[in-house]
Amino acid sequence: MTLLDEKEQVVEEAVNPRLERKARKQESWRGFFHAAPAYVYLILFFVLPLLIIFVFSFGSRSNTGKPLLENWNFDSWGRLVDPLVRTIAIRSLWMALLNTAVCLMIAYPFAYWIATRAKQRTRTLLLIAVLIPFWSNFLVRTYAWRMLLGSDGYITQLGEATGLWGRMLFTQPAVFIGLLYGYLPFMVLPLYAALERMDWGLIEAGRDLYASGSKAFRKITLPLSKPGIIAGSILVFIPSLGAYVTPDILGGAKTNLLGNLLVTQFQAARNWPFGSALSGAILIVMLVATMIYFRTGGRTI
Amino acid sequence: MTRLHHGAAARPGVDRSLAIFGSLVFAFLYLPILVVVVFSFSGSESVGRWGGFSLRWYEQMLKNEQLLNALENSVVVALVSTVVATVLGTAAALSLDRYRRWVGRGAFDGLLYLPIIIPDVTMAVMLLLWFTSTGVIPLGRGSITLAHIAFNISFVAIVVRARLAHMDPAMEDAAADLYANRWQAFRRVTLPLIMPGVLGGALLALTLSLDDVVITSFVQGPGSTTLPVYVFGLIRRTVTPVINAVSTLMIAVSMVLVLASLTLQNRTGRRTESKGDRPMKRKPLIEKAESRENQQ
Amino acid sequence: MTERTSAVSLHSVTKRFGEDVVAVDDIDLQIQDGEFFSLLGPSGCGKTTTLRIIAGLEFPTEGSVRIFGEEMGLRPPNKRPVNTVFQSYALFPHMNVADNVGFGLRMKKVDDSEVRRRVGEAIDLVRLTGLEKRSPKELSGGEQQRVALARALVNQPKVLLLDEPLGALDLKLRQTMQLELKDIQHEVGITFVYVTHDQGEALTMSDRIGVMSEGRLAQVGSAEDVYESPQNLFVAGFVGEMCLLPAVIVEPGTVRLNGGEVIRARTSAPNGTPVTLTVRPEKLHIYSATSEAPPGRNALKGSIVRQTFFGESLVYEVQISRSDTIEVRVENIPSIRRWSVGDQVIIDFHPEAAMAITE
Incomplete structure (x- = not known):
């Protein structure tokens, strides 16, 4: 045995x-x-x-730019308040906030429209249509705008023909369009999820109660879709704040954002300590933003 | 499920404006991609002027040694990181969904979400610092793969966990009651039931790995460049229609992956709606007690 | 030892979740071989937890669980000689009916031809012949229930555990399935432990019933015991309908009601004990106040304050004193005399029908 x-x-x-x-x-x-x-x-x-x-x-660097883990100091953190850094930080923050706001303004009616289609099949098909560009390569999607906004791109041609705008590539508006295009689906999906599971009988009851449709929307639909709004905002705000590829391709040298400043420290500028402090700062901002998100009760990503 | 959405249906005017707006958004989402695809077949050197149908950029793409090398790197990295992340992520999802109390569970639950929300520049920087300062792993395919696994575990775990949450826990009870040991219960019952989630997570991991530019460009070494990083370099330097051809290829791959994943999820949905495996509410007292326990 | 071994024997079984929630509280219970035993109680009373403890799906915090004399301790469910029919059926949706039924045998490494034979027999037993290749989701609720039953029975367990198996079915189907379950139990001759919150179901099917409340066994006995002689107010109130009247024992076999009437009843407590007098509404009779009450029976005077029509019966609510009313159920037969609100009546009942419960 x-x-x-x-x-x-x-x-x-x-x-x-x-x-x-x-x-x-x-x-x-x-x-x-x-x-x-x-x-x-x-x-x-x-x-x-x-x-x-x-x-x-907290480290330092040698004359050749080699990072050294000695001579510990706070210089890199101190540099975060440099006027140059501050300008870029404010520009990044502004771009990220603006992008979040515009994404929300476009995505809300869009997601609402999809979520209120009566047939499940229609909703699914429309959702797939949103998912395909969402899953397509981010780089490729950004590149598409470089084509459209370049000297002989269609958008530039259109602008010149109407006399409304010139070549936008390598300007701030180009970066903004790129960010909007890149992160819009991140806003649509959580909003759709929130609106789709809503009890529409409630809205109808609200319509009876408040008589006006817009009031019913403000009093019922909007508060109920709040988790979706918060989740979408976080999902757009954080990557917009840390964006690197989009400003690099569409913004050229003139429109630096935090992401570019950060990457430069590890490439041309060879200032790893400062780059690290900058990442640390971005990380802290991100954690605070996420904490606010979880505090407000959202959980779905 | 049929359901009337009175919210919009009651007001045709609003509905019509919404429909027009929706179509415009779809145009905004698709036209740029379409332009890239169309111009990949243009014979002209110019990326903005149509020069007749031609496959010359695809030919050029296939002749480009560096590009093909980058493609090979991408495929190897994507496959290896997907397989490893799927195994680790699935196990992590099981540990969180099926085992309610273990040391460090709360911290792990939070940690698992971090790689998803952290900006990729930050993750790129920290992994570069880690690989160079520890010096154990040289920068190259290996470091790229390790970095991709690090963010993919989380995505797989979240997808699988969502699937597990839909599964009636009585399924596993039934398997155990019918003499299956833990492994048999997992192999014969749990795994087949969460398979759509596991495959969906794997497809997501594959896509993310094939898409990544920033992290890869930081932790790559000589000769280990992946396709997106190579294309990124091309875009920064010049504008050549070859990029259109490569982009079209990448879009095609993404579309195949998204459709595969949606097919799986669709099957998932139908299965969840079947009568047999819908979880039932029961013994509320005990559930409450257990959840109270978990909060501690 | 001369004592017969019980099929299932629980000794001082306690299950705590966390610090302060006691789901099962120090239960002692012997279930005999071949018995149809029901655990009856409201939701949250611990009956399902008790069943899961027997199955091994939950381990007790303390106590002994024996199955045919064998201590189960912390033995996992796959090593226990019991099988379970789950409330949600828990049929495997990725397997067809035959594979579902054969799952346990295959796990036990029974050889293929034997599995096929026994699966066939089990499917015949629950009368699902011809549906072997169907997927569970293509079956009706009743059919799914039978598959769950066949899947458990095919393993020839020593004890079959059933967790509210009929809960999801509609009333008609539930009634047919009750009879069928009882027939199947006779046919296979094994012990059934049946969890339900439906007292009617428990009364019709069971040889014995264990009524549970707040993790404890309030009473264990035959359907008749539990119905006719509830040992406490919980059982009296939970099983069937019951009229409850506050009273005090004046001497053995006699109690005094609030209104001062002294009547005869079954008592066990000493004189002067405050008790609750219980009597089933269908054991009461109503006579006109002018008629003479039959000798040897209790009689209470009162007036009709409400009548409710139930189809097969009528219930009259009768005010017998300022604070107390009593409900009388009368069968709806052609010869019955109908009363209306305000009528002065006499209610009479046999002293054996009234039981004084001390609380």
């Missing part, structure tokens, strides 16, 4: 709190072990790298 079989032969005893606690503990270890590979992975390749940003931000 093998050892295992012998173990099975052991007469079981009645359960007491000690045994049950042991069983519960065993069960919770099982949960831990399921998570362990991902947990360890994320600590190794996410948490520790996240912390190292802060370590480097």
